[in-house]
Amino acid sequence: MTDNDSLFAAPPMAEQERMVEAVLFASAGPVTVRDLEQRLPHGCDPAEALMNLRARYEGRGVRIVRVGDAWAMRTAPDLGWLMQKETVETRKLSRAAIETLAIIAYHQPVTRAEIEEIRGVSVSRGTVDQLLEMEWIRFGRRKMTPGRPVTFVVTQVFLDHFGLENARDLPGLKELRAAGLLESRPAFGALPGATAADDEDEAPGQSELFED
The missing domain is CATH 1.10.10.10 (Winged helix-like DNA-binding domain superfamily/Winged helix DNA-binding domain)
Known part of the structure; x- marks a missing residue:
């Protein structure tokens, strides 16, 4: 050489x-x-x-x-x-945000209209904005349908936070309930076997997800 x-x-x-x-x-x-x-x-x-x-x-x-x-x-x-820290600052997600996030995670890429069809109620702009600000979701490719609507997908920040290699590793409905991330009764139609969503979009004091 x-x-x-x-x-x-x-x-x-x-x-x-x-x-x-x-x-x-x-x-x-x-x-x-x-x-x-x-x-x-x-x-x-x-x-x-x-x-x-x-x-x-x-x-x-x-x-x-x-x-x-x-x-x-x-x-x-x-x-x-x-x-673990002795004091943990938490951020609350509304029930609407939890349902929207779950639908995106399990059905991505998904449009706003498709999210609303699954939930059975409209999705407020604030709900989507909150998930975007947390960098748990991002805009995906536009769908090749009339109007070319934008889609949503989960991010690597979301996967990293929950220790997932990819979206295929997402837990099932039973695992989510066992972890306390869902109410014991079926709350929404985002996962296989779940029922349709209730008609509240931003109702406070319901099922909440806490982020470390």
Whole structure:
């Protein structure tokens, strides 16, 4: 190998893993393979480095996890209690926001009209704005129907908050009720087997979801 060849040779895989590890550790949010490709030297294989790191961190206090199409370092689920704060600031979601969020998560991409059809009542602008501000939903592609209505989908922030790799990992109706995120009686038609929604849109004091 000539000196010129060595200038363009990719670092050894062990060094690539160290680079990826450093980026994940320092990043405020999940990082995609494409992001890593742009940061690492030419010729590196961040996808392979990620797989190696994921295996190496298995069973450790910190894990390499997939969040949508990105990757991040996260505390092992069974050690999450060590990170709890004594005082927690909570944000309330109205029942309408919970139902709207669930419909989007389980039916995405979905339009406002489709959300209203499932719920049986109109969706206020404030409900959608709140979910957008929390960055739990975002605008998706416009639907190829008359009027080209915009659709809504959940975000990586939503997946990351609930520890999900993708929307297919969403819990079922029984799991949501067991976690206290739904009333014991069927509240809305967002999930398979649920009944139609009640006719309140922004009724306070009903089923509430709390965000840490």
